[in-house]
Amino acid sequence: MSKLLAWPRPSAAMPGVDDATLLTATLAHWQTGQGRLVDGRACRAAASCLVEPGAGDLALLVDADDLWVVAVLVASGSRPLQLAAPHVALEAESARIEVAALETRGRRWSAVHDELQATAGTLTVCVGAVHGVVTRLSTWVRDAFAWRGRSIRDVEEVETVRCGQFDVAARDLLALSAHTGIVTARGLMKIDGEQITVG
Template sequence: MTAAKKLASAETYMETGRVERTGAAFAVRLSSGSCEARRAKSCLVAPDVGDKVLCAIEPDGVHVLAVLDGRDGAPTKLATDGDLVVQARGGRVVICASERVDIAGAREVAVTGAEVQVRARKGSVAIDELGFFGRLVQAEVTKIALIAQEADTALTRLTQRVKRVFRFVEEEEIDQTRAGTIDLRAQDLLGLRGENAIISARVLAKVDGEQIHLG
């Protein structure tokens, strides 16, 4: 009996076959011949050419129920034609790999949760444009190295406590501070040096000390 005659019968049965062609519809070679087949919705593994599959043959057509065997070393691919939702009610979802786990999205990748934890010995992030919105940031690091063309910071208050501060501005460039009040205090020594030094005040300029040396 040919595959066409079997499909015309009212009997529904299962049979194994080999995938000959993949695409929107599969070509599967059964014992009775080659026929067109569709992947069953419960068959998440995408069949490949040469795979051994289990098919359900019924009057409405042939459905691939499962992939039984494939080429040695070939990856197992889970694929759907629409949205895919993996849900665990009252439990966890764990994805493990002995080598690497990749998460890729053609448009967007979203991670949402009450708490997000990322732990790794080494990491790298490459983002063309980054927007961050948060209420609190706490970081404990040993060393930070930042290289940027421009950096703009707008803050309501900035408090820094450090042991040593070194700032170097290239020659012939500008280091400018504008404020309503500037208070500079040194426990031991305050040194101001320059090729030229100008101190001007619109109302009052005062120099006070036990000893004042000019010249």
């Protein structure tokens, strides 16, 4: 353990604070915000220590009656660095994150944006339920394939389908009902069945 510098005693504007000393030391044990140094002394993480320390790390500490870990200087082993704080708020004019792989986990995720753009080569989503309220939805899809165990659609006003070919096949029952119905064909119209009843 080596002392780096000693802070001067604060003025009367900061009563109750004794002389503080900066030092470096190796952590022998660490768990949930507190641990012990190799010499057996206990220490705690300061609010400024955003990187979660671990056993074997070389840390920068402040000795002010209690030992406070203010930063991790050298992390032991090859474990990923973990940011630990009860609440974190980031404010910036602009920010950019570039990583090879990104994984997020949480109980709840909220995002509020005036405009959101996302581009992905492949998107795989597995969710239990989706609920959404959309004022207007416009999509362009080259190929669309869907499998549904049950599908219910309710359109209050007008639904229009325009396509080159329209093929509907029902395994059991096909029912079409309307107050007024019109079926027209420019060429041949064929109705075929074992039994046909009109009226």
